[in-house]
Amino acid sequence: KNQVEQSPQSLIILEGKNCTLQCNYTVSPFSNLRWYKQDTGRGPVSLTIMTFSENTKSNGRYTATLDADTKQSSLHITASQLSDSASYICVVASGGSYIPTFGRGTSLIVHP
Amino acid sequence: DVKVTQSSRYLVKRTGEKVFLECVQDMDHENMFWYRQDPGLGLRLIYFSYDVKMKEKGDIPEGYSVSREKKERFSLILESASTNQTSMYLCASRGGGGELFFGEGSRLTVL
Numbered sequence: 001k002n003q004v005e006q007s008p009q010s011l012i013i014l015e016g017k018n019c020t021l022q023c024n025y026t027v028s029p030f031s032n033l034r035w036y037k038q039d040t041g042r043g044p045v046s047l048t049i050m051t052f053s054e055n056t057k058s059n060g061r062y063t064a065t066l067d068a069d070t071k072q073s074s075l076h077i078t079a080s081q082l083s084d085s086a087s088y089i090c091v092v093a094s095g096g097s098y099i100p101t102f103g104r105g106t107s108l109i110v111h112p
Numbered sequence: 113d114v115k116v117t118q119s120s121r122y123l124v125k126r127t128g129e130k131v132f133l134e135c136v137q138d139m140d141h142e143n144m145f146w147y148r149q150d151p152g153l154g155l156r157l158i159y160f161s162y163d164v165k166m167k168e169k170g171d172i173p174e175g176y177s178v179s180r181e182k183k184e185r186f187s188l189i190l191e192s193a194s195t196n197q198t199s200m201y202l203c204a205s206r207g208g209g210g211e212l213f214f215g216e217g218s219r220l221t222v223l
Contacts, residue, residue: 032210036212041217043217049209089155099170103154
């Protein structure tokens with residue numbers, strides 16, 4: 001069964017600090033991996049997409065990495081801001097299915 | 113910009129009522145999804161539609177049904193609402209590149 005595990009479940013950091021969120025997956029065959037950001041009370045929005053051949057991709061202060069061999073991805077947030085407070089969800093698409101597999105998300109709180 | 117619109121942001125219903133949640137997308141996407149989101153459980157798939165009048169059950173279809181009579185509209189129906197269906201409901205459509213576009217969500221409370 002395809003699975004996506006995220007850690008930590010929740011994280012509290014001070015404004016200006018960096019943090020890294022983790023995503024481990026067992027999805028086969030792998031197609032791509034996306035990180036979504038979900039603000040409180042809103043729908044998730046895609047931040048980045050990682051395909052098999054990509055190791056690193058940046059979107060402003062967000063940098064995603066992918067290790068297809070170990071089936072791990074990380075999302076690094078640099079110089080955090082209060083607006084980064086949100087839930088971050090890792091979603092993996094399989095080449096063999098219409099239906100993507102979701103992680104349960106990491107809840108990030110950035111304190112001033 | 114892709115827009116996915118859910119008809120109601122907040123609903124309060126009584127046990128046993130029939131509930132309709134509507135979702136409309138404006139990008140001619142073939143695939144549409146209904147999820148529910150509960151604290152600690154993440155998003156769980158209720159139903160999926162890969163084309164007009166085509167639907168598949170997701171992980172938790174019990175107590176729900178769906179309707180897709182037109183490509184742009186995907187409706188979720190709770191035939192007889194129960195308190196354990198109190199939740200946030202999220203609709204999504206999928207573009208050609210695989211990205212999911214979500215609506216703002218419908219928070220349903222069943223009393």
